Amino acid sequence: MTSQEPLRTLPTSKCLYIKQQLIQGMRAKRFTDRLPSENQLAATFGVSRMTARKALVELETEGLVERIRGRGTYVKKSDPAMGYFVVQPSRRHAETLDVAYSTRVLELRSLEKPPPMVAKRMAYSGMTILARRLHCFDGKPVRYEIRHLRGDLCGSILFEDLETVSIHELLVDRLDLPLTRVWQRITAETLDARTAAVLEVPVGRPAFHILRTTYTHDTPVTCVEYFIRGELAFEDSFAPGRTGPPPGLGFGH
């Protein structure tokens, strides 16, 4: 019963074979701290150093191992049982769900000064643009968006039709403001009267509340706040071990 894992698919490549051996070794606790070095692997498996190296590097990018220059390769204590939830742009959610997507612009105007909390999060208190939108699936509101943008960088957005174009594309493609960093937080909340009315649900219903600040080169460009109906589940399925990018995923029911 000990670690007879189904790595039985015959090794299609030497690199893969080495990886599998190392993974089995870690599972079987043959390697508990340090893994063989590149040269050792190359010798014992009879391959070139570059091949042995590739196996180790891939294990590192998969999060199973940590490599420290001058010291060696060490097994990383996995904190698995962990998971992540992907938040997709509304338009993609709709595609995944195969429902009709539409956006309504509730408000679009410039502000002399942003609200204090926004000013703090953007570290900026000059002119800003406020955009409030409602994202609907099959005509029913599911996501309420309240967005502030730096007026000095995004002024032209005032003249765009935000019901048909993506704000993100405007920023990246037209305004040359690539996203370089994102900060965000999600909480579960109950909706107050005003917000519930916008989403057309009874007061007190649960919702996800997301705050997000997006940066271009450490300059905050836009702050957005979402209220998403709580029944709309974020659903994910993935293989742990931090293998590669988070899979793009669905909104389930």
Next chain:
Amino acid sequence: MTSQEPLRTLPTSKCLYIKQQLIQGMRAKRFTDRLPSENQLAATFGVSRMTARKALVELETEGLVERIRGRGTYVKKSDPAMGYFVVQPSRRHAETLDVAYSTRVLELRSLEKPPPMVAKRMAYSGMTILARRLHCFDGKPVRYEIRHLRGDLCGSILFEDLETVSIHELLVDRLDLPLTRVWQRITAETLDARTAAVLEVPVGRPAFHILRTTYTHDTPVTCVEYFIRGELAFEDSFAPGRTGPPPGLGFGH
């Protein structure tokens, strides 16, 4: 204003330099669909094919590019403005927050048959083990866990002290049941009387509700249900472009 991105740090390595040039090229729309091939890059930059290749491969693992054998390397339309939230095991949350962590076992016993919904999710209706635990930060309940495990695979768990050891470690290390796949769903809900009482909050308070099924080799091993107080924010900060693994992250307030 055109794509004078701060990639001005002088190229510490040839590979990095090539990557930067390619990224600039994509930003500046010089490459809108196809990127130069490995051989072309090697020739124009005067490096070996392996070096040019490394640059392209890294761009692929960073999610910026797609490589198709026999065809070429293509820029991937990013669907950014996307994000993901990491759900950590309770113990790590507490460490991140630097608060005292404790677990109380509310119930631990075997069931003749699992509840119908669990039976369906596990595709199994034999004997199961039910474990209910309450995870506390600084003595205050924050996460309520209801877990079902396959009795035939995890029987020995009945004799473990689940207030001190991690169920995940038991499965992986002692029972040789590695996690190979996870399915999960999160919703925002309001707490009913029973659940609110367990978490010691008023009825109707918002909470995250997570359902998770964990597999070993396509065999469902355990189903877990969490209720997490809604004020406990999941907070993340990351660079988009799907660079590498999701960063482990905090619980913020």
Next chain:
DNA sequence: CAGTGGTCTAGACCACGTC
């Protein structure tokens, strides 16, 4: 100092798509 990982080279053969 010896050993580690990080980078790079100039070849090679293969599997796959396109024409």
Next chain:
DNA sequence: ACGTGGTCTAGACCACTGC
């Protein structure tokens, strides 16, 4: 047949860590 990416080799030099 040709070009693409995927794999691999047998060297090389470097930067860093440990003793």
